[in-house]
Every structure is written in C-alpha cells, then in structure tokens.
Amino acid sequence: MDRFLEKLFAFIRKNALIFYAGIGMGIYRCAHEWPLWFNATVTQVGVPPLFVGESFFLLVDVGKVVGLIVYLILCYGFDKHRRSSVLLILPSALIVVGCLVPLGVVLGLDPGETAILASLVLIGAGAGMLFGQWIEFCGCLPPVKVIQVFAISFAARFVLLPIITGVDELLSTLVIICLAATSFVQVSFCFSAIPIAEDRPREGLGAKGLSGYGMLFLFVCVFAFAYGVGGSATQLSHSTHETGVGNLLPSLVILILAFKMGDRFDRTILYAIALPLMTVGLIGVEFLGISLSFSQVMVSAAYSAFDLLVYTMVCSNAYRSRTSAMLPGSCIRILALIAADLAILLMHLNLSWNRGVLVTVTILATLAAGIAVFVPLLGSQRDYSRFQPEGESAERKRLEDIAASRGLSARETTVFHLLVKGKSATEISEELFISNGAVRAHSSRIYDKFGVHSRKDFDALFDR
Known part of the structure; x- marks a missing residue:
C-alpha cells in the first residue's frame, strides 16, 4: 500500500501542471453551467426564476458568442502579446459582476428584468472569454497533454458541480463567485509554468490560415446542429448528474490511455475512440427508444468526445506551427454554439415538418461529414510529428x-x-x-x- 501511494504521489507531482490546468478548466465548465441549474432551482425556495421560458439558455449562449468575438478583437487588435493584466482579469470580472444579480435575487431584491437579462449575458461573456484563455494555454502544450487537460476538466466538473449545486442557493452563488474571481490566477499560473521558447508572441493564423480548417468547421457545424436537433427532439432533461456521467465516461477512457501510453497515444487512437462514441450517442437517442436519462448520458458522452477530438486537433496544429490556438479554437466554439442553438430554435417552432425525418437526415449528414473529415486519417501511418x-x-x-x-x-x-x-x-x-x-x-x-x-x-x- 505504501509503495502504491508513493508511486501515486510521484505521478501527481510529475503531472502537477496538467492536473492543475484540468481542474481550472473544470471550474470554467462549472461557471458556464451554473446559471442553468440556478434558474431551475430557485423556484423551489419561493424565489422567482431569473428568466421564464424554454429559451433561457440562449441568453447565456449569446453572451458566450459576444464575449469570444470581443475578446478576439481585444487580444489580436489591441494587445497582440495577450499579456495585459486587464485582459487577464476581464473574464473573471464579468462572471463575478454577472453573478451579483442572482445573489441579489436570492437575498430578496428585485433587480428588474433588464438587469437580469444583462447579468445572464455577462456571465456568458465571461465564460466565453475564459474558454479563449484556456484554449490559448492548451495550444502551448504537446497534444497528448491537451487531451489529458480536457479529460481531467470533465472529471473535475463531474466532482465540483454537484458540490457547488448541492448546497442552498445563497451559498452556491457565493461559491461560484469565489471560484470565478480566482480563475485569472489559475490561468496566469499555468502560463507562467510553461517554457516559452519564442521571444515574440504566437501569431494568429489570419483568414488564410483559417481556410485550412474548412472541413473541420463544416463538421463542427453539422455535428453541433445534430446535437441540438437530437436533444430537442427527445426533450432531454439536461440534469447535472446525467450530463456529468455522460461527459465523464469517454474522458476517463481517453485519460487512462493517454497517461498509460504517453506520446504513443496519437490521433489515430483518439479518432478510433471519439468517432464511435459520437455516432452511438446520436443514433441511440433517436432510434433505440432508450430512456430519457440514458439518452442524456449518451448525448453528453458524444459531445464530450467531440470536444476532446476537435480541440485537440486545433491545439496540436497550433503547437506544431507555433501559432495561437485562440483564434481557430474560438471560431469552432462560436460555430458550435450557433449551430446547436439554431437547431434547438428550429425544433421549438410549430412547423409541419416530420421531426423524425429531420432528425434522421441530420444524423446521417453528421455521419457523412465525420467520414469525409476523419476516416481517411484512420488508416494513415501513425506519425509522431503530428503531435510534436x-x-x-x-x-x-x-x-x-x-x-x-x-x-x-x-x-x-x-x-x-x-x-x-x-x-x-x-x-x-x-x-x-x-x-x-x-x-x-x-x-x-x-x-x-x-x-x-x-x-x-x-x-x-x-x-x-
């Protein structure tokens, strides 16, 4: 037992930065999911919900898109070094300011509808900017480490969010404010802990560089749209526990293999794990007639596999070319949010379309796009240069x-x-x-x- 603990502590010490960054990104995941939980639970204690209606989540997503766009403009337009203290603190500050309104609601105040709507957009904007910071950091890591950070972040979210949401609304709000307020410290520490070989900052790709991601952008749009259509068609519950379990399952498999195999864990293995998970997650929801709870687990597993796959590709390309991962990573995030939300809005409309046909066609289109983008790479010879x-x-x-x-x-x-x-x-x-x-x-x-x-x-x- 002592020998096992000794090896465990040595392993954790050796990978301390990866675990620290994964937990930091896990806190980001909690911050951008927390408003949905809060709005659903405050009514249980006699407090009016922040926003009534099925499209509540759209306000947070609008904030994420706006936040990412604004942050890209600030970073690449006014601070190309991306080392400004203001830019570092801005995402955390927006989330904290946005969370003050929910705090006032719990304390019995009536901030008014305008302030409530603004707070949701602010929380989303801060979360979007925080994602931009983390994807920039991951672009400085070897791709196997990126896989490990993302996988640990899902595990951290699985552990942390139930703790944050398992207390009363007041304490939960205070905890999320404290975590959001310290996020810039975690990001700053992670950047300071990695060696910077270049004297100049990593350059953005520009429009010409982004054109190389065309097929990946197409796949992101199609998959995110299918995710939104499938989720709406089955009226998934989006519960904290079921979503967490779904996110955790593929993450644990990939995390164990990534640590076990080291830099021998290449893209081929990641494709071979992620693509079947995404396929089963989409097909199972519509065609297998399984329960809503298990459907939620499967769809969440599909989306976490999607996250691991596409963002690892972005970060590995940035690492190899010594460019910034923030721009392509943010573009993928924006496209995914817009496509998923458009699908959900479409499914909420009272159209005469056959929803079953729409879901089927969308899923088949997703599979076709996945085959066109990824399957040709499965048979290619494993090339360490892709990851180094x-x-x-x-x-x-x-x-x-x-x-x-x-x-x-x-x-x-x-x-x-x-x-x-x-x-x-x-x-x-x-x-x-x-x-x-x-x-x-x-x-x-x-x-x-x-x-x-x-x-x-x-x-x-x-x-x-």
Missing part, C-alpha cells in the same frame, strides 16, 4: 532508426527513448507503469544490443 514540433519529431525519427538498426522491440524502443532522455530507472518505471525489475531487464537487453555493459557506458555512447 519539427525538431523533436526529427530527433525521434533519428532515434527510431537507430533502434530499428539494432533490432530493438517496440517496448525496448520506448525504454530506449527514455534512457536517451536521461530518465532514471525509477522515472521510467513510473512513466510506463512497470516494475523496476522490468526496466532493468529491458535496459540490460538494450545495453547488449548496443555493445555496452552499464548505464554509464550507454550515456557516454550517446554523449559522443
């Missing part, structure tokens, strides 16, 4: 050629890479989740194949 900058990719290729020339097995090649990096036997054991004895056995065979007798001789060989 050019310098690291070239070095890895060189080491792989050396390993192949010496007849190293797949596992020996992995250990060989870590030995060349200067990792100790204990560090290799913790990273690969194998025993020290197994590391020594692999190392011994590697030494034999390179004609050396010890780690000292091996290091001297590669130092030369």
Whole structure:
C-alpha cells in the first residue's frame, strides 16, 4: 500500500501542471453551467426564476458568442502579446459582476428584468472569454497533454458541480463567485509554468490560415446542429448528474490511455475512440427508444468526445506551427454554439415538418461529414510529428532508426527513448507503469544490443 501511494504521489507531482490546468478548466465548465441549474432551482425556495421560458439558455449562449468575438478583437487588435493584466482579469470580472444579480435575487431584491437579462449575458461573456484563455494555454502544450487537460476538466466538473449545486442557493452563488474571481490566477499560473521558447508572441493564423480548417468547421457545424436537433427532439432533461456521467465516461477512457501510453497515444487512437462514441450517442437517442436519462448520458458522452477530438486537433496544429490556438479554437466554439442553438430554435417552432425525418437526415449528414473529415486519417501511418514540433519529431525519427538498426522491440524502443532522455530507472518505471525489475531487464537487453555493459557506458555512447 505504501509503495502504491508513493508511486501515486510521484505521478501527481510529475503531472502537477496538467492536473492543475484540468481542474481550472473544470471550474470554467462549472461557471458556464451554473446559471442553468440556478434558474431551475430557485423556484423551489419561493424565489422567482431569473428568466421564464424554454429559451433561457440562449441568453447565456449569446453572451458566450459576444464575449469570444470581443475578446478576439481585444487580444489580436489591441494587445497582440495577450499579456495585459486587464485582459487577464476581464473574464473573471464579468462572471463575478454577472453573478451579483442572482445573489441579489436570492437575498430578496428585485433587480428588474433588464438587469437580469444583462447579468445572464455577462456571465456568458465571461465564460466565453475564459474558454479563449484556456484554449490559448492548451495550444502551448504537446497534444497528448491537451487531451489529458480536457479529460481531467470533465472529471473535475463531474466532482465540483454537484458540490457547488448541492448546497442552498445563497451559498452556491457565493461559491461560484469565489471560484470565478480566482480563475485569472489559475490561468496566469499555468502560463507562467510553461517554457516559452519564442521571444515574440504566437501569431494568429489570419483568414488564410483559417481556410485550412474548412472541413473541420463544416463538421463542427453539422455535428453541433445534430446535437441540438437530437436533444430537442427527445426533450432531454439536461440534469447535472446525467450530463456529468455522460461527459465523464469517454474522458476517463481517453485519460487512462493517454497517461498509460504517453506520446504513443496519437490521433489515430483518439479518432478510433471519439468517432464511435459520437455516432452511438446520436443514433441511440433517436432510434433505440432508450430512456430519457440514458439518452442524456449518451448525448453528453458524444459531445464530450467531440470536444476532446476537435480541440485537440486545433491545439496540436497550433503547437506544431507555433501559432495561437485562440483564434481557430474560438471560431469552432462560436460555430458550435450557433449551430446547436439554431437547431434547438428550429425544433421549438410549430412547423409541419416530420421531426423524425429531420432528425434522421441530420444524423446521417453528421455521419457523412465525420467520414469525409476523419476516416481517411484512420488508416494513415501513425506519425509522431503530428503531435510534436519539427525538431523533436526529427530527433525521434533519428532515434527510431537507430533502434530499428539494432533490432530493438517496440517496448525496448520506448525504454530506449527514455534512457536517451536521461530518465532514471525509477522515472521510467513510473512513466510506463512497470516494475523496476522490468526496466532493468529491458535496459540490460538494450545495453547488449548496443555493445555496452552499464548505464554509464550507454550515456557516454550517446554523449559522443
């Protein structure tokens, strides 16, 4: 037991930044979901809801879209370095100011309808800007780390939101205000903890660079529209627990594999996990006749897999090209919000269309778009350069050629890479989740194949 705890703490220390960033992004997810919970529960204590009607969530989404657009203009138009203290604090400040109105409602005040509507837009705007900050940070990480951060954020949301919403409305409001107020500290710390190789800030892609995302933008619009249509057609409950479970399921699978495999967890594996989940999530809701609760779990699982897939693609491209991930990531977020909300509004209209036909056609179009965009990549050879900058990719290729020339097995090649990096036997054991004895056995065979007798001789060989 002591040995297990020792390895666990060592693992957490080694990946402290990833866990910290994942929890920070999890807090962002809580902040942008909290208004929906608050509005649904305040009526239970005799307090009027902030907004009456099925389109309540649209106000928050409008705020997210406006917030992202304004933040992009401020960042790329007036502060290209994106290091202004005002820009750093602005998202947290907007959420806090917006939450003051719900706080007043719980305290028995009547702020008026205009103030209520404005507060919802402010909360959404702050949440949208906060997303822009986190996607910019993730664009500075190796793609496997991006996957880990996003997956941890869903796990953190699963744990934190029930805690935040499990208390009375007053305490819940105060907690969300405190968390939102400290979000800029978390973002600032994460940026300060990553090495910045460039003296200049990462440049935005511009219209020409965004054109390379055309097919991905198409898929985002089609999938988000299908998500909105499917959710509306089945009148899903959007409960905190069921949504959380759905988000958590694919995240845990991907998170475990990403930590277990390290940088061998490439795009091919992510596609192979995410695409079936999204397909099952959409098809199951409409065609399998399952319960609303399980439908909510499936749709949420589909959307979290979508998040993991598309934003990892954006951040890996930004990491490889040394450009900013904020612009393409924000564009995808805006397109997804608009497409999903348009679908929901369409389904609320009393049209003479056959809803079953509309849902079926939309889902089939989504599957076709997914096949056109992603499936051709499934059969491509796994390429580490997709997940690494050019310098690291070239070095890895060189080491792989050396390993192949010496007849190293797949596992020996992995250990060989870590030995060349200067990792100790204990560090290799913790990273690969194998025993020290197994590391020594692999190392011994590697030494034999390179004609050396010890780690000292091996290091001297590669130092030369």
